[in-house]
Amino acid sequence: MNIQDRKNLDEALFPVAVAAVAAKVPANTIRSWFQREQVTLQSRDAKASANGLPHLLTLRSVLALAATAELVRQGVKPGDAYSSACEWIYVCEQYEGKERLDAGLYPDSYTVLISSPYGRSTKIVAVPLEGEGKLSISLFDVFGMHRNGARLIWLDFIHRDAIGVCAGFLRED
Numbered sequence: 001m002n003i004q005d006r007k008n009l010d011e012a013l014f015p016v017a018v019a020a021v022a023a024k025v026p027a028n029t030i031r032s033w034f035q036r037e038q039v040t041l042q043s044r045d046a047k048a049s050a051n052g053l054p055h056l057l058t059l060r061s062v063l064a065l066a067a068t069a070e071l072v073r074q075g076v077k078p079g080d081a082y083s084s085a086c087e088w089i090y091v092c093e094q095y096e097g098k099e100r101l102d103a104g105l106y107p108d109s110y111t112v113l114i115s116s117p118y119g120r121s122t123k124i125v126a127v128p129l130e131g132e133g134k135l136s137i138s139l140f141d142v143f144g145m146h147r148n149g150a151r152l153i154w155l156d157f158i159h160r161d162a163i164g165v166c167a168g169f170l171r172e173d
Contacts, residue, residue, distance in 0.1 A: 003167045006102045008059065012046035015054035018169045019062045022162035023069035030065060038078040039068065042090075059166055063104065064089045066162045067153060071115060074151045084115045084122040088155060098126045103159060111155040124155075 002008065016034075020027035033039040034055075041047060042064075046056040057065075064085040071081035088111075089104045098106050105111045106126035114123045 010044040010058050012056035012058050014057045014062050019065045022062050022165040023066040025069045033078050039082045060089050063162050066158045070153045087122045088113050088124050113153045115151045117149045
């Protein structure tokens with residue numbers, strides 16, 4: 001199974017425990033986010049069939065939870081962080097004429113999520129690598145929307161790590 005195949009992004013395969021490893025947080029943290037309704041199951045996720053059994057999440061949901069956890073580590077509240085993460089993985093708009101791929105990443109660029117400290121303002125930008133390791137990013141993109149402490153996360157690395165965890169889980173079956 002090719003985990004990055006478009007049709008596999010929305011197949012409910014991963015228990016919350018796998019999402020927790022991908023997000024680098026304890027499984028109980030993610031469970032508490034669900035219980036407090038700070039995060040929600042998406043339409044393609046599978047609700048637990050009985051008490052005590054895990055929900056099964058799609059790869060998109062695992063990626064959203066991993067991005068949520070990174071924003072929470074930077075001080076954003078879980079509900080606000082999840083809203084920002086969902087803008088990345090579920091809303092694939094263009095930025096400067098570039099379209100994002102199905103998994104939310106820009107081709108031939110880094111993909112960066114910029115969020116206000118409260119998660120109420122989110123922008124997903126493409127950051128091309130220029131020359132010898134120099135990144136080109138507009139300071140307006142970083143500070144124009146929120147002057148007091150923008151939160152930046154490099155989505156390519158979150159994506160890479162989460163894909164690795166989920167692929168490892170599928171190989172174990």
